[in-house]
Amino acid sequence: FFLRKNINANNLKNFVLSFREELATRNLTS
DSSP, X not given: OXXXXXXXXXXXXXXXXXXXXXXXXXXXHO
C-alpha cells in the first residue's frame, strides 16, 4: 500500500512538473 501510494505521489509530481514545463514553453512560443 505504501509503495503504491508513493508511486502515485511520484506520478503526480512528474505530471505537475511536465504540466508546468508545457505551460512555460507555450508562453515562450506565443
